[in-house]
Amino acid sequence: MKKSIWALVIGFVIFWNSGFIGAEYGLAFANPFTQLFWRYLALSLILFLYLTVRGQFKRLSLKKVAPHLIIGILAHGVWLSCSLFAIVKGVPAGIVALIISLQSLATGAFSGWVTGEHTSTKQWIGLSIGFIGVALPILFRLEGSSSLSITGCLLPLGSVTAITIASLYQRKRQLDKSFEKLPLSLSLFYQALGTAVVLFLPALILEDLSTEWTLKFILTLSWLILGVSLLAYYLMWMLIEQISATRVASLFYMGPPVTMFMAWVIFDDKVQLWDILGLVVIVTGLLITRVNFKKQMARLKN
16 A cells, blocks of 8 residues: 555544544443533534635535435444443443454445455455454453453444444445535535534434533543544545455454553553454454455555
8 A cells, every 4th residue: 555545544543443442431421322422513513614714615405415414424423322222331442343344244245246446355254353353352251250241242243233334335425426526625524514413303302412521521522533533534524535345345354452551551451361263363354354455455556
């Protein structure tokens, strides 16, 4: 990959996975729906002001906006709600990241059908090995812990489903020249707006919008808005524009070690032997996928 793409990859992995930590920290001040509503309401306002000042804001018809609203609701609202409720159920942030890394397998399974981008046999092998790496620590934690619920571990599968559909839909739109493309900043605005609108009623009815407006929460929310919902998602969509959806999805396998390290530093989450073994297996699968990707790129150049 080019150096510019490597910079996008590194930035995406770090900023994206810091979101697990920030969101878990923010749960002490606001429940999931409420935390996410404030986050995306603020993001919508920031992007609206940015686009207005630069003269780039466009009021579009519902037909043109609908795809961006759908992507936002799936890639932000559903994906984050499932992740946060899993953490509320007692699932450590690192394990949530492990489960969500299954997106790589899901994207590989449907990428050829949706976008026409072929997933090779070696990529399948790598993705399958990565799946084993995800399953190992989850199974052994479930066996050895009465506090880790099956329901809690199943919730992130909703995140996997949502982000997979959103990624493949975005990639399909990117490859199809008949779709009208919006500037990324304008697309993110409509994604954030759609997410805030959808989250408002659950936050109001189920959680009364109850929030402890402390300095710690404001700083945490600011990071989640600027560092994660803005920068990390911006980097992800930039990557999807440049490389295949399967390749971008494989980057989710890099999330667990980053998240586990952050959780260990901030929350003192214990890293178990099976977590480390799972990470080794995941990295092995990722390397197999990457080696095959490099061979494919070499063939294209020749």
